[in-house]
Amino acid sequence: MSSRPCSRRNSEATAQYSRRGIFRRAWIKACVKCGLGEKTGKAWYQYRGLVPHDFRRSAVRNLVNSGVDTATAMKITGHRTLHIFMRYNIISTGQLHEAMDKVTSKKKAAK
Incomplete structure (x- = not known):
């Protein structure tokens, strides 16, 4: 993986000379x-900010918010377990409020 020998074997040193390190820079x-x-x-x-892995999170959220079922979304994103898929499916505060509004609306309509 590394294109140059490295005397220190830690993540910083190896990342500097790896292909991944070149991309990351x-x-x-x-x-x-x-x-x-x-x-x-x-x-x-x-560095602090956008990382390539953020696109995977965005893809999961976009699939779920578009109404794609979980099994299909998992197949598209390559997640093999529901546990890991749910780590990427970050639920916003707005989504929680929207869900509670639906419950409240149904209760009011039932009265």
């Missing part, structure tokens, strides 16, 4: 330039 540079992230220190890896 370019990603961070692009996100900072676009305003989607910020550097938190002097080192290249000290």
